Amino acid sequence: MRGFHPSLAAFEPLPVQERLFVHARLFSAPLEALAARAKGRRLADLGCGHGVLTALLAVGFPEREVVGLDPDARKIDWARRSVGRFPNVRLEVGTVHELAAKEPGRFDCLFVADVLYLLPPFEWGAFLAACRALLVPGGRLVIKEAENDGSWRAKTALWQEQVMVRLLRRTRESGALGFEPRETLHRELEKTGFSVRESASMHRGYTTPHVLFVAECA
Ligand SMILES: C[S@@+](CC[C@H](N)C(=O)[O-])C[C@H]1O[C@@H](n2cnc3c(N)ncnc32)[C@H](O)[C@@H]1O
DSSP states (O other), X not given: OTTOOGGGGGGTTSOHHHHHHHHHHHHHSOHHXXXXXXXXXXXXXXXXXXXXXXXXXXXXXTTOEEEEEESOHHHHHHHHHTGGGSTTEEEEESOHHHHHHHSTTOEEEEEEESOGGGSOGGGHHHHHHHHHHHEXXXXXXXXXXXXXXXXXXXXXXXXXXHIIXXXXXXXOOSSOOOOBOHHHHHHHHHHTTEEEEEEEEOOTTSSSOEEEXXXXXX
């Protein structure tokens, strides 16, 4: 059943509230579809939060090295106490720019799930350029965002995010909170030197207008 993937056993050491949060996260976003697009051995989950996607990428794949990165130390603490106990996972507090300065050209594949909506769109180019710097030639970037398609889904999802970010303060924003049309991300990816291989709506069965991009270094 959606939301009960075996990798979620990694989160059993966490308090019940955090466990419920990670189950809800997997139930409400197509993270398994992202994980299915992994390529290569060295992977990173940028803006990993509690590490739900990190767990999908690492648990059961001992041949992979998975780095989870987030600027929010609280989130990395939850991730360290759960998926961080696996030997093929490394968790770091920091920004994508800091990681790109330390480990350029290290990764075969990067994942960015629901992070860009927390940044002003004028900063997306610099974020994507840092992603490009982290990747090997021909490396892959898998992104999931919610798209502003003017639908009831977009309005409902934005309202939910405002509650999570501004009222409950469960998620840390980076200067913005809003969804953009799908074309904005497509354009920024191409401008940064990525070739978009796949762009697909993933909203069926969800209340959020999920959109998935798979791009590779041109
Ligand atoms: C909605 S959560 C998504 C977490 C995780 N990617 C997932 O799919 O479950 C957004 C995450 O982005 C992180 N974040 C905020 N600003 C960021 C930035 N500038 N760079 C990287 N991550 C950021 C937040 O701390 C938060 O953990």
